[in-house]
Amino acid sequence: MTRPLKIDDLYRFEIPGDPTLSPDGERVAYTLATQDAENDRVVRSVWEVRAGGGPARRLTHGPADTTPRWSPDGARLAFLREGQLHLLSADGGEAVPLTTPARCPAGAGTPVWSPDGSRIAFSARATRREATAPVVIDALGWKADGAGMIGSVRTQLFVVEVESGEVGQLTHGDRHVGTPTWSPDGTQLAYPAQSGPDAAVLGTSAAHVVEVGDDTPEPRRIGPAEGLAGPVSWFPDGSALLVVGRTTFGVGHQELLRQPLDGSAPVSVGSALDRNVLPGGPGYPGALPQFHGDAIVFCARDRGATRLYRVDAAGISASPLPVGTGVSGCSVATKAGRAAVVVSDASSFAEIELLDLDGWTSGEPGGPSAGARSVRLTDHMTRSLPEIALHPVTEREFTIADGTVVHGMITRAAQTPAGGPLLVDVHGGPHNAWAPHSDPAHLYHQELASLGWTVLTLNVRASDGYGEAFYTAAVGAWGETDEQDVLQPVATLVAEGLVDPERIALTGYSYGGYLSCWLSARSDVFAAVVPGGILVDLRSMAGTSEEGHLIADFEIGDPERLTELSPISHAHAVRAPTLILHGGADDTCPVGQAEQWFHALRTRDVPVRLVVYPGSSHLFLLDGRPSHREDYSRRLIEWVTTHTDR
Template identity: 65%
Template sequence: MTTTRPLIVEDLYRFAVPGQPALAPDGGQVAYTLTTQDAEHDRPVSSLWLVPATGGPAAPRRLTHGPADSAPQWSPDGTALAFLRAGQLHLLPAGGGEARPLTYREHGAGLPVWSPDGGRIAFAAVVGRPGPAEPLVVDRLGKADGEGLLGPQRTHLFVVEVDSGRTTRVTGGDVRITGLPAWSPDGTRLAFPAAVGPDADLTGAVGAFLVGAEEEDAVPRPVGPAGGLIRTVDWYPAGDALLLAGRTTLATGHDALLRQPLDGSAPTALTTALDRNVMPGGPGYPGALPQFHGEKGGQIVFCARDRGATRLYGLGPGDGSGPGDGFGFGFGEIVELPLPPGSGVSGCSVAARAGAGGRAALAVADRSSFGEIDLLDLATGELTRLTAHMAQALPEVTLHPVTEREFTIADGTRVHGLITRDPQAPAPGPLLVDLHGGPHNAWAPHATPVHLYHQELVSRGWTVLTLNIRGSDGYGEDFFTAALDAWGESDEQDVLQPVAALVAEGLADPGRIALTGYSYGGYLSCWLSARSDVFAAVVPGGLIADLPALAATSDEGHEIGHAEIADAARQRELSPLTHVDGVRAPTLILHGAADDTCPAGQAEQWFHALRTRGVPVRMVRYPGGSHLFILAGRPSHRVDYSRRLVDWVTEHTAR
């Protein structure tokens, strides 16, 4: 009989999590990254792996040893992989051999995008960044998390010739490219999302732009939409329009798929009927780039979030080219592609070559795994698991079960909650409430490698409650925007009333309730600890305490001040510092020292306010930690974060 045990925090050092799948053009094999942890050097390690797309007994094989290899992309003929190694472009023969560098840029290169003929690779790269000892001259707004003020730094588009290594800077002027470039089908033009012009820092607008692939230092030509926020750009297979992911205004709301004519006229929204947020993917926001599929590229495969999980969808031909195939969806029709309930997608790659079998390689997390590589047959819906890295790395570990339920708030709003607990644990017992960030992120009903303290606390008899409160993604745009201009006020009952329900049901001990959250969850933890006496211990991470101060200090402060809480008086009213006299609960503050999204000064303000009022408080700053250090920072810091949280809430809720 096999003996299993629950996950502990220190198991992080044994994690092996695949991602960034890239399906070969013929659909026959999948390249991907595998992220592990190097305890000796206290760093995450990423390497490239390859697995046949046939399923069965074929084992994945390692292509590189890292420690910082990522973003594999197949050449159009399937003979080579371009990838990033320590921030520089490299080329690796698909059949094996040594990788050779293609770039030697001081500040590195962006993700590679092959030209249709395989002779060139386009990428974005930073220019104008001053050296560490040089004066920083600032005449534009702009910060980057973990880097600080951008100053004269811009991001331009480059093209490197694969054979010669000759590199050309294609764009010039005041340009900040914000996403991947895309080659036109004939290889003559490049499209990309960018903020362009002297006032782009003030407006926050990101549009779609074009430039000739053979040009040098060219001023990009705007395509549209003006005054919008575009995340990704691709070409329709006929080369007559662009496929955009984003929105046409700067107002907070769902991102959509848009068909943008090349003449700059208004785009057509393709996913309005879905009422879900399109997810092109990013750190902490799983998803994948929209991709064309099917006969003549008539269908679009894309990700959107539903009830907290990022799911895969298909959109029938949106340009009138003809009926759909595969799952039977036709002109403009959207269907959810078949994945196991509760699972979530964090990467997708569709076979590029016509007749490659209609396959998509996916990175899929579920309730037993943080992520594995799966193959989806887009014609039949058959899903085949190709890897088993978690089972091999942690064969003796079983994760605690998650139960979904809904809570009805007094005003009739329904809030989706997730409860993690050992069914054999005595009740009532201690309860941890964990609040997500964003504020427009969401808890997913599958395993996560980030919040390790959940599993360990449940092993100690705790119940963990996570809630997708007002503002969360995956429940329609009205719910998504329900906390605008009302942070804390609009959603506090979405937390307090479900907690009261668990107490009334006899599941939670009213004297042993703890509260934590990160980013917006850190803000709301501070807010609730100031306005409620429900919580016996509070652990805000990456917090916000003083909203007005964000405008000048956060990389998202200008956006928050325009799109979330525009009125200065409301910002003061909704700041936890305004209500700090109400805090009584012992508070542990956990914060990255190099956080430029929720700057470390916010944690210092909260610490000072509590300490000078006699509230038991401790602050822990993680050296070099950006806002995302809990996702991909030093493993020792991630373990320390979870360990300190477990110890704090356990100590301050002890009977």
């Protein structure tokens, strides 16, 4: 007998991620996130599952073990334990620390093995700032969400000798560097780093290369200085770098770029797909591009779901994973012709699957392949929540008055009668997207559906997965361009009789919080509004948010429009009861934004409540304290049900 998911169930969640496939393709190590109710924290440990089948087994016992990476010979795993590098034999046993706080005071970053297995490279902050020490600020980039005030401390490049534990620092200076990658011959490291005359203001970055030896020379920049360089890797023959980025900085898709080592202009690889390449990151599922022979396997978003693609001489082809399945991690074992993939679908939040790359035929450009197959290796969802059946998600398309087609998803329980309440949920970004599969972060969707609600999620203009023109459609016109992408689909559902026009609620987080505030001032459709992680004053955001100046300069562009497009300028028109939910340590959308909105509504006698979650960053809905995530969903449900009750 099955039952619907409840908010309490989050304490039983087991979410796998960050898979790494052994060089022979026979073993998959990965991180498993579980919930520790007693200590109110997320626990992460390293697990392993065999490609040939059998139960997954736990290799480490946390509470903060992450980023496992196999040595080139498959004999050892390197991983991070509470920020320090550790080594674990593939045969098991106790983990041995490789770095220590004395040698890496701020901790290490993702381990990257040299081809011969003798060294591990990583990027990390060079020093640790004492919590009570004064913070001296001379440039932008002095704080980061989740890390707080970092002052002038920058990430640098390090190499540790595996046998001796000796740590050497390869880069210095006032520019952040990203995760490195070894050249095929093990003599050089490539990495992305801030570049250009005013990188801290503009956000520009480029690929760099540094030789590794007894006398390390200065790094050299490869390619344009004022573009955008994300993760980099080497072509197998060492002739060029593969860069995820853009040749110019601004709002738009990231591409796969082949960057010659001589510094000549990069060449786009696979741009015909017209989809945004996703290398993976918090809130933005994806995976690093990897080589399989002469082909490149990479992730890009399509209609809300992050999918796996391959580009080779025959063109671009999509993986055999079902359309609508989301990918949030991938590791390729080239010699074995396999990939380990973390997938999400209609029935599970995330599981590890093994994909046959050698059977992946190219097919039509951009279309699905034939012949390949995938095998599910883990069963964390059915093991931890065996009695749960998720409510179905149905896809819809809505044509807006100007002809734009907006893709939406409807979640509602089977047999729910027409004419009930509706919750509209707007995603963040604004260049994120709702996916048509299960989601462990927005638990209130499932519980509201159990209470007879319809939940509508919409990929409005600026959403990822619908081409670059759609992606950039709201630049310079936040709110104005996309407000009808919400209001007209709602009107359609009302006209169809699916929902009660008097019982419509609105919520959204981050940019979704912005648009929720904007719409509550522009429309009287909503009986209750719950904005979370909000931004309402674009001018003050520019000087207080880690991303504020980039939003002002590139997403809005015209400084004269900052006030006009700020919801705070229109707060006098808000009438709907509003619940504001915000992380107290949010450095992306600082809590002052929530305080401004609360003040603006409270002084106008609008029913309003502000709830602040102490110590929680902008992304606490994904991996913050379980009690905070539970409270967020419960308060949202209580607010919208109370204010739409008839």
